Amino acid sequence: YDKNNLEPFQKVFYQETPEIRNMTADEVSELRLNLDNIKIKGHGCPNPITRWSQLGLNTSIMNSIKNVMKFQELTPIQAQALPAIMSGRDVIGISKTGSGKTISYLLPLLRQVKSQRDLSNSETGPIGLVLAPTRELALQIHEEINKLINDDASLNCICCTGGSELKDQISSVKRGVKIVVATPGRFIDLLTINSGKLLSTGRITFVVMDEADRLFDMGFEPQVTQIMKAIRPDKQCVLFSATFSNKIRSFAMRVLKNPITITINSNNIVNENVSQNFRVCESDTQKFDELISLLKERNDKHEAQEGFEESDNLQDNKTIIFVASQQICDILETNLVSSGFEIFSIHAGKPYQERVLNLEKYRRTRNSLLLCTEVLSRGLNVPEVSLVIIYNAVKTFAQYIHTTGRTARGNSKGKAVSFLLKDELAAAYILKKAMREHDFENQDPLDLTHLNAMNAEFEKGMNSGQYKLFSGFGGKGLENMDTKREKKE
Ligand code: ADP
Numbered sequence: 001y002d003k004n005n006l007e008p009f010q011k012v013f014y015q016e017t018p019e020i021r022n023m024t025a026d027e028v029s030e031l032r033l034n035l036d037n038i039k040i041k042g043h044g045c046p047n048p049i050t051r052w053s054q055l056g057l058n059t060s061i062m063n064s065i066k067n068v069m070k071f072q073e074l075t076p077i078q079a080q081a082l083p084a085i086m087s088g089r090d091v092i093g094i095s096k097t098g099s100g101k102t103i104s105y106l107l108p109l110l111r112q113v114k115s116q117r118d119l120s121n122s123e124t125g126p127i128g129l130v131l132a133p134t135r136e137l138a139l140q141i142h143e144e145i146n147k148l149i150n151d152d153a154s155l156n157c158i159c160c161t162g163g164s165e166l167k168d169q170i171s172s173v174k175r176g177v178k179i180v181v182a183t184p185g186r187f188i189d190l191l192t193i194n195s196g197k198l199l200s201t202g203r204i205t206f207v208v209m210d211e212a213d214r215l216f217d218m219g220f221e222p223q224v225t226q227i228m229k230a231i232r233p234d235k236q237c238v239l240f241s242a243t244f245s246n247k248i249r250s251f252a253m254r255v256l257k258n259p260i261t262i263t264i265n266s267n268n269i270v271n272e273n274v275s276q277n278f279r280v281c282e283s284d285t286q287k288f289d290e291l292i293s294l295l296k297e298r299n300d301k302h303e304a305q306e307g308f309e310e311s312d313n314l315q316d317n318k319t320i321i322f323v324a325s326q327q328i329c330d331i332l333e334t335n336l337v338s339s340g341f342e343i344f345s346i347h348a349g350k351p352y353q354e355r356v357l358n359l360e361k362y363r364r365t366r367n368s369l370l371l372c373t374e375v376l377s378r379g380l381n382v383p384e385v386s387l388v389i390i391y392n393a394v395k396t397f398a399q400y401i402h403t404t405g406r407t408a409r410g411n412s413k414g415k416a417v418s419f420l421l422k423d424e425l426a427a428a429y430i431l432k433k434a435m436r437e438h439d440f441e442n443q444d445p446l447d448l449t450h451l452n453a454m455n456a457e458f459e460k461g462m463n464s465g466q467y468k469l470f471s472g473f474g475g476k477g478l479e480n481m482d483t484k485r486e487k488k489e
């Protein structure tokens with residue numbers, strides 16, 4: 001290919017809607033956390049989308065998605081990979097099996113292929129190429145493409161795999177074909193037949209490597225490399241895989257141009273050494289009573305342990321109690337002290353010297369209790385913290401990650417207990433997503449019933465636009481001002 005003499009083609013088919021474009025950085029990072037912890041590498045990645053309509057696809061494709069395939073919501077990989085690929089970028093998409101990767105590359109592929117100049121009489125195609133490791137997978141992708149093409153006569157697709165009849169494939173190719181799904185070996189075979197007059201790479205502008213991990217496990221790297229070299233250098237190229245080994249990474253970095261890497265990390269939001277737990281409370285009074293009984297239970301455990309162990313062998317199990325504001329911090333401190341607990345408390349309303357002193361005492365005292373606001377605790381590293389109590393329900397994933405992250409430092413284990421009032425629906429939604437199987441098993445069944453109901457209500461409200469996850473930290477009014485002041489300090 002002569003780089004200066006390539007026929008231009010369109011790669012960019014996507015423009016962010018104002019709603020998506022105007023999200024703040026905090027909102028975008030909260031949305032990515034919400035979407036199974038999307039992680040991005042590479043520059044200039046567009047924001048994730050939340051609805052199919054934000055892609056600007058034509059009504060025929062939208063109809064296939066909504067009414068034929070019946071996909072209501074986007075999966076996380078789709079929410080991020082679709083806008084990235086449709087912006088014309090090379091993309092590496094890493095997401096577990098069954099997470100909807102196929103649609104993530106097929107919609108952009110079809111869009112791009114459809115917009116290119118038609119095949120001339122002397123051209124065989126293809127324009128779009130999908131490489132897959134096995135015959136079964138290739139057939140499956142082929143079927144999916146046919147569903148999406150529906151009755152669009154301007155598009156056609158063939159599946160070329162080792163097992164199928166070469167003759168049949170050749171006769172269909174002779175009529176010209178826009179999209180080829182193939183295993184790498186068979187695709188090279190077809191390229192070499194009739195010295196390239198049957199099928200050629202000359203018009204290919206969109207290439208997919210699907211299940212790249214398996215392509216490589218099966219030893220297809222040389223063939224894939226050979227195919228890539230035969231295609232114009234400014235092609236759009238995407239790679240999808242369930243896993244991302246170093247081998248694939250270095251291959252991808254060699255073959256893709258300035259790629260965006262999208263990794264979906266479901267269920268990995270909270271450190272897995274933290275066991276998660278919660279209580280749903282009817283009132284503030286009940287919440288306080290629950291707190292007291294939780295702390296008493298813990299004290300009893302510590303005392304029982306002290307009966308057994310040698311004194312220089314004693315563990316230090318510290319606790320942090322998080323509250324939403326300075327006011328709550330002060331009130332709770334008073335109440336806990338009058339219930340007989342020794343409390344060290346820090347918030348931005350206290351003089352600096354007092355904060356430093358309290359923190360120092362907290363560090364030195366075994367099994368001590370720290371009461372603080374979330375913002376002030378950022379970066380706090382006290383290895384002996386084994387329990388985090390989230391007294392005021394969190395409003396964002398980011399907040400939940402920061403607070404639970406104060407325990408289980410290094411390799412040690414920790415526990416996080418959240419207190420929820422019945423109307424704190426967002427927290428129920430966040431917990432439901434962040435908790436793991438064994439956390440649910442260790443949970444009081446009645447509380448779990450409440451959580452599920454609250455979560456369902458929040459999801460319903462999100463779909464109808466009534467509820468939204470808060471962006472950034474804190475809520476409104478006073479609380480928010482607190483947060484800003486504390487941030488500054
Ligand atoms: P992967 O390639 O990541 O293993 P697939 O693309 O094969 O996953 O999709 C897995 C299944 O999920 C398929 O049956 C597919 O039809 C379905 N699916 C894909 N996207 C969605 C969606 N947005 N909503 C519901 N189901 C979906």
Ligand code: MG
Pocket residue numbers: 101102210211
């Ligand atoms: Mg797949």
